[in-house]
Amino acid sequence: QSVLTQAPSASGTPGQRVTISCSGSSSNIGSYDVYWFQQLPKMAPKLLIYRNNQRPSGVPDRISGSKSGTSASLAISGLRSEDEADYYCAAQDGSLSAWVFGGGTKLTVL
Amino acid sequence: EVQLVESGGGLVQPGGSLRLSCAASGFSFSSHWMSWIRQAPGKGLEWVANIKKDGSEKYYVDSVRGRFTISRDNTKNSLDLQMNSLRPEDTAVYYCVREMDSWGQGILVTVSS
Numbered sequence: 484q485s486v487l488t489q490a491p492s493a494s495g496t497p498g499q500r501v502t503i504s505c506s507g508s509s510s511n512i513g514s515y516d517v518y519w520f521q522q523l524p525k526m527a528p529k530l531l532i533y534r535n536n537q538r539p540s541g542v543p544d545r546i547s548g549s550k551s552g553t554s555a556s557l558a559i560s561g562l563r564s565e566d567e568a569d570y571y572c573a574a575q576d577g578s579l580s581a582w583v584f585g586g587g588t589k590l591t592v593l
Numbered sequence: 594e595v596q597l598v599e600s601g602g603g604l605v606q607p608g609g610s611l612r613l614s615c616a617a618s619g620f621s622f623s624s625h626w627m628s629w630i631r632q633a634p635g636k637g638l639e640w641v642a643n644i645k646k647d648g649s650e651k652y653y654v655d656s657v658r659g660r661f662t663i664s665r666d667n668t669k670n671s672l673d674l675q676m677n678s679l680r681p682e683d684t685a686v687y688y689c690v691r692e693m694d695s696w697g698q699g700i701l702v703t704v705s706s
Contacts, residue, residue, distance in 0.1 A: 485637065518693050520638070527688060527696040528638065539694065571638050573693065580652050582628070582640035582693075 486511060487572055489585035496593045500560040503588045505572030507553050511583055515575040517555040519548055522569045522587075531570075532557060559590075567592045595619045597689045597697035604703045609679050615672040615689030615697060623647070623667040625692050629674045631685035632699070641687070642674065657683075679704045 519532035532548035628643040689697040
């Protein structure tokens with residue numbers, strides 16, 4: 484049981500816009516920045532979004548992040564086949580003195 | 594270019610010990626918090642431990658506290674994870690991570706008899 488809650492799966496067709504949600508509590512998302520990671524099959528995770536909505540260099544602007552209260556979202560527009568991957572959210576948790584992750588969302592491009 | 598290279602993984606019996614190491618290069622190692630994050634086969638990501646830039650603060654997930662010890666040597670740009678009293682549920686790929694923005698390729702630890 485993960486501290487942050489994500490839907491296990493999501494899907495979309497090429498060109499569509501897909502949103503992946505991450506729900507937490509006041510001790511994590513409500514108090515700290517949210518990070519998003521993409522994990523392609525058999526690869527190490529890659530940082531997509533940091534500090535809720537900031538993109539590292541090299542991440543395209545069709546990928547965006549947002550946060551409101553104790554929830555956060557990752558949006559991918561202009562969906563491509565190469566976006567098919569697992570996506571994880573993460574945040575620090577003040578009550579646990581730890582970093583916590585969501586269970587991950589498997590994105591399928593139909 | 595940031596590089597993080599893990600080593601020391603392998604097969605170990607339950608109750609045994611293993612020491613993971615991470616060699617860092619391409620950045621100022623002493624200026625960054627470092628973490629170990631693991632992923633059990635077919636499962637999601639789990640943060641294991643992290644250590645402050647100068648090594649003065651260390652934090653652990655409850656399931657490993659008292660069994661695992663994170664340490665760093667800023668003169669050698671290296672990060673370690675000493676794992677004792679290993680359990681089958683510790684089986685995972687372990688990643689060395691800089692400030693959540695850069696990840697190593699991971700190293701497999703298998704705990705099995």
